[in-house]
Amino acid sequence: MWNACAPRVCPHVFFISETGTNSFYLRDDGLNGDRVAGDYIFTSEKCRYDPNIAMPPTDPDEPVGIYQNNLNDLWVDSDYFLITPSLAILNTNVPAVETVMLASNIQVSAHLINLVTTNRELQRVLRIGGGLTALTQRIYSVLPDAFDFLPFFSTDHIEYSNRLTSANFVSGKYMPVSRNFTGTGTSVFDNTAAFGSSGRLKAIPMMDIMERGINSSQNTAHEISHHWAAELSTSLFITSGDGHYSPNSFINSILGGQYKAVTNTGPGGGYIKRCFYMDYTNATPLDKYLMGLISTSAVPPVLVSSNTLVIPCDGVVSNFRAPVTISNIVAVHGVRTPGPATAQKDFRLGFVAGSHNRLLTATEMTFYDLLAAHFTKPLASNYPPPMITYGWTPATKFFGEGTTWNSDVLGLIRPTITNVQWLVNGFRIDGTGYPGRTYRLLGSTNLNSWTQVTNKIAGTNGSFSLHDNSQPRPTTRWYKVSTP
Ligand SMILES: [Zn+2]
Known part of the structure; x- marks a missing residue:
């Protein structure tokens, strides 16, 4: 636009x-x-x-x-x-984001994790298949287990040399890591350890390069939605068996069935299939139910054609099955559990960008950081939900229903100093950081060489207190707090 x-x-x-x-x-x-x-x-x-x-x-x-x-x-x-x-x-009027090196080959900013990679892993997974556990283990070696999703941005693009090879058409993928709910057609499992997570990580949404994968938020919201939705049994006739809704269903979901049956005023009567008719500002009620956000009573029946062939766009819909109701779905899968009262509603995203044999530049870090921050940007309650089809727009209202979305990376671990105090025989710094993470007090007399004075593990509320009780101490000493 x-x-x-x-x-x-x-x-x-x-x-x-x-x-x-x-x-x-x-x-x-x-x-x-x-x-x-x-x-x-x-x-x-x-x-x-x-x-x-x-x-x-x-x-x-x-x-x-x-x-x-x-x-x-x-x-x-x-x-x-x-x-x-x-x-x-x-x-050029956008200031560069601050970056911090957490290892020789990992830098982070407020909303982005940048890994130096050596094997173009993300493009491999998109085109061929394979894993990302070696990369995510590196992330968890320097960052806490604080993310529900680790969405990966592509920073390069590779195609098979026959440009029409089917794998070239993949613009995004969803890699499941764990699921802890029932009633959606999937089973409960926990493969987080292989990825380096201690139980929190749910999935890795993967996006192809720029115009192909991130010119709008739709691709990312689609891959995230795969975590909950469109895995219902094909016996219900609304799914296609590959994690998407049937092209002959009229569910209007970001995961397929983006159609509307409209009355055919021409000869023959019946209905016409209009394509790409979904409400691109709000997830469809069935998907919100499968996320655990709304109750069964808020899910309307879904129209499905009984045609065996895929009806083309603007084609005549000759016949419908009985509408698929939430009772039909519950009869097959049981009620989605946990339901709206206790289902997770706060989601943490750690956006990742791998870059081949180099770190991203300050400009590149700023570009991807802004995208990550914007995807999870909170919007005022009276702000109209943005379309997520055109442009990189916040997805917070698309999922809605009181969900909160956060993409903090550096802010998660950065220490906040709350108190600095001279003691009779020492010096004290209090602060807050990430619970369970080590914070070190470093001292220097020349601002060049720093040595550790002491360290503390932040408590369950994130607080720590670092004391310099060393005797004798230099008459002048600079201090700083770092993690780890
Ligand atoms: Zn998909």
Whole structure:
């Protein structure tokens, strides 16, 4: 919703090449920056944002100062790639986020975990399959078990060289880790230990690169929704058996069945299937029920056609089954347990971005950090729920029903100093941090070399008290608190 033209056909007037033109070429001929001819790694000419052109205005529901777009100009031969190369722009008036190194190959900011990776693991999982446990174990070696979901952003993109290979069409995936509820068609299990979590982690939603995976919040909300919804028995006729709703159901969910049956006023009568009709501002009632957020009485019946073939968009719906009611669902699966009174409603997300053999730059960290913070941004009660289809908009109201969403990373562990006090024979600092995490008091006489004075594990309420009782102490000493 940047401007009047559709995103896929906008001319790329924002970028200029080194020679000042708007035309770019992707090349694999070993020239003009491309390292090796014929290796199927295509390199663009250098380009930059044209400073003479103002950035498009930000949609009120999207983060300020960010712009994502695909580059149709970089299209040398459409037979090579399934998706168009993308660029993201961060306005220079957006300040860089603070980053802290938690290990030599892990940096974090307020809302992002950046891992140096060596095997392009996320793209492998999206295209081939495989695991992410080696990466998540690294996360838990430096951060607490404080996340329900670890959504992964792609920072690169790989395709099979036959661009129409089916795996190239995967724009996101859901990797289950544990489930602790019943009544949804799934079983209770706990595989958290393999991922390095002590029981909290629920799933890993994975998103493909930029325009493919994060040009709107829909992909991320879809993958998160897989944790609860659309696993009902196919005997109910509303699911397709692969974690999505049947294309012949009219449930209007983010997980499929995004259709509406409208009265056919033309010859033949009956109903017409209208596609992509879901309410993109609120999750469908059945999905909220499966999340444990609303009761059975709030779930309306679902219309399903009995056609054996998938009805095409705008096709005639010739016949319907009896509507599938919540009683039908409960008869097969039992009532969703726990229900609205006790089901989890506070969700913590730790957004992750792996980067191949390097750390993300300050600009990249800021870009992904802003996206993560925005996805979980609280909205005032009277703020209209944003559409999650166009643009990267907060998903908090989409799930709604009193749920709270949080994407803190650095803020989880950062110590807050609450008291600094000289004692008769020492020095004392009180503060709060993450319960069970070690906080160290470091001392220095020259601000260059620091030595540990003492350390404490934060209590169950996060509080700690660090005392320097060493005798004798230097007449002047600088202190700082760090974790670990
Ligand atoms: Zn899906």
